[in-house]
Amino acid sequence: MTTEPLHHWEAKALLDGSIRPDVPPALAPSQLPDAIFLTGATGFLGAYLLEELLRNTTATVYCLVRADDEESGHARLRQRLNDFNLWHPSYGERIAPVLGDLAEPSFGLSTEEFERLAGLVQVIYHSGGWVTFIHPYEKLEATNVEGTREIIRLATHTRLKPIHYISSLAIYLSEAHPITKTLYESTRPEYHETLKGGYKLSKWVADRMMIHAQERGLPVAIYRPSRIAGHSQSGLTGDLKDPLNVFIKGCILIGMYPDSEVAIEPVPIDFVSRAVFHLAQQPASSGKAFNLYNPAPLAWKSLFETVRQMGYALEPVSKEEWFSAVNRAMLNKHPQREFLTLVRMLVSSPNNNFFYTRPPLDATHVMDGLRHSDITCPSVASLLPVYMAHYQSNGFIERP
Ligand SMILES: NC(=O)c1ccc[n+]([C@@H]2O[C@H](COP(=O)([O-])OP(=O)(O)OC[C@H]3O[C@@H](n4cnc5c(N)ncnc54)[C@H](OP(=O)(O)O)[C@@H]3O)[C@@H](O)[C@H]2O)c1
Numbered sequence: 410m411t412t413e414p415l416h417h418w419e420a421k422a423l424l425d426g427s428i429r430p431d432v433p434p435a436l437a438p439s440q441l442p443d444a445i446f447l448t449g450a451t452g453f454l455g456a457y458l459l460e461e462l463l464r465n466t467t468a469t470v471y472c473l474v475r476a477d478d479e480e481s482g483h484a485r486l487r488q489r490l491n492d493f494n495l496w497h498p499s500y501g502e503r504i505a506p507v508l509g510d511l512a513e514p515s516f517g518l519s520t521e522e523f524e525r526l527a528g529l530v531q532v533i534y535h536s537g538g539w540v541t542f543i544h545p546y547e548k549l550e551a552t553n554v555e556g557t558r559e560i561i562r563l564a565t566h567t568r569l570k571p572i573h574y575i576s577s578l579a580i581y582l583s584e585a586h587p588i589t590k591t592l593y594e595s596t597r598p599e600y601h602e603t604l605k606g607g608y609k610l611s612k613w614v615a616d617r618m619m620i621h622a623q624e625r626g627l628p629v630a631i632y633r634p635s636r637i638a639g640h641s642q643s644g645l646t647g648d649l650k651d652p653l654n655v656f657i658k659g660c661i662l663i664g665m666y667p668d669s670e671v672a673i674e675p676v677p678i679d680f681v682s683r684a685v686f687h688l689a690q691q692p693a694s695s696g697k698a699f700n701l702y703n704p705a706p707l708a709w710k711s712l713f714e715t716v717r718q719m720g721y722a723l724e725p726v727s728k729e730e731w732f733s734a735v736n737r738a739m740l741n742k743h744p745q746r747e748f749l750t751l752v753r754m755l756v757s758s759p760n761n762n763f764f765y766t767r768p769p770l771d772a773t774h775v776m777d778g779l780r781h782s783d784i785t786c787p788s789v790a791s792l793l794p795v796y797m798a799h800y801q802s803n804g805f806i807e808r809p
Contacts (some may be wrong), residue, residue, distance in 0.1 A: 422621060449538065532762075533560060539553055579600045582767065594772065616631060699778070702772065
């Protein structure tokens with residue numbers, strides 16, 4: 410699949426001629442929106458974005474949600490905000506569920522419903538997507554690629570609306586971008602057959618589509634986070650079984666970690682959501698991209714050395730030895746065999762970048778846009794104790 414020639418993937422990102430910016434703008438300059446469209450609000454980042462929008466604006470937020478009826482759609486959104494301690498009773502009446510599916514043409518809405526939505530909403534935040542390490546591109550295309558095309562169609566239908574699109578830095582992780590060349594926010598993500606995994610590929614095509622939209626004059630801002638991790642104060646994460654959490658627990662279970670110099674730069678969810686909202690308020694963000702990564706990363710070996718100092722028996726070994734130890738533990742019927750199967754699967758998935766040495770990153774646009782704010786990203790070293798305390802308090806990882 411990934412060995413097909415460039416034009417195959419590039420062609421998927423092309424927009425048809427009907428996508429044009431020459432409809433009247435939905436918002437006059439300096440006008441504040443009273444109707445915002447948000448996708449992915451039942452997800453990790455989407456829930457935090459929803460709360461940012463509710464807390465910092467007076468708009469009604471129309472949330473695309475998969476549900477059978479409005480009541481259960483509303484309940485899903487409320488529950489998700491509750492899960493992250495973000496719910497406030499005053500929010501209820503400003504959340505408007507839009508029952509639909511990114512994978513369907515017009516999100517599965519009738520022509521009248523799609524047109525009504527297009528005439529109503531004034532800004533779009535697109536955070537929805539199928540985030541998975543398992544499935545191939547073909548399975549994700551409808552949601553991650555065609556869903557993004559529908560977002561662009563919505564943005565240009567009736568009135569022109571700014572789009573704030575959540576992409577991913579993972580789209581750069583191929584030999585198209587050698588580790589000697591800095592990834593600037595203006596660096597065009599190029600395709601190379603070493604871009605592994607259906608998820609990354611689907612995000613590459615969708616990102617490229619958004620770049621085409623920018624080039625056509627649409628008001629699009631692209632946000633490219635690195636791995637999104639737990640809240641910087643509470644440690645709360647979207648899914649305890651996300652790859653970072655699973656890997657740390659897996660290493661503790663077998664008492665070994667790969668002695669790797671590769672650094673990781675996860676960004677806490679509160680930094681990402683606040684940064685996206687803040688940058689989205691600035692007209693100068695339109696047409697730009699933003700690299701959201703942790704400016705104070707930590708090498709795996711230093712990370713696990715810190716975990717060791719917290720009292721866990723951990724020994725550094727080579728990557729190969731580490732994989733053999735996981736396999737051995739499974740063969741020896743380790744009591745957490747099922748969990749270790751997940752560890753092995755996640756770490757060896759082509760979608761994972763645990764041991765990928767990235768090119769240097771640049772975040773000039775982010776730094777400029779956040780300069781007059783109090784929004785900063787805490788170092789990985791300072792986040793680790795918060796995350797470990799969270800894992801321990803809910804029993805995900807036993808205390809040493
Ligand atoms: N998490 C990361 O580390 C990371 C890093 C970089 C970029 N990103 C990007 O950030 C965005 C948000 O990620 P996340 O971590 O918040 O993901 P998430 O927790 O898995 O949430 C995904 C959201 O998308 C919705 N969704 C999925 N398929 C859909 C469909 N067919 N129709 C309508 N909605 C659908 C989900 O709805 P349901 O609740 O109905 O499933 C959910 O609300 C994604 O675009 C992702 O690619 C994430």
